[in-house]
Amino acid sequence: MPVDWSRYPTSWKKVSLTIRRIAGNQCEWCGIANGAPLPSGRAGKVVLTVAHLGAPYADGTPGNCHDKHDIRRENLRALCQACHLRYDLPEHIENARRTRIAKKRAEAQSAGQLDLWGQPA
């Protein structure tokens, strides 16, 4: 799915670059360098991205990883593709589940069948 840049602050490119520079241009979790060959042996290189963790605020208010305007340092991590995907995996699984349910519902409706799939959570 393409990134919806309208959800990000206009300064995002600069913020992202700054976070990656602060991180020493390497993944803050596994340490692999930006541009290194993929450790899996597959073709391609490591590309650092910046993840929004949804870190809580100092006053205890929960953070929200979907708030792309939350550019607090404690909320952002420079991560390689593998670490970023691993962090976002539960969300990807949930989105895939919702997509499957919506698709089955649309198929059932177009076939004139009763909706047995329920509302997506």
Ligand SMILES: [Zn+2]
């Ligand atoms: Zn990593």
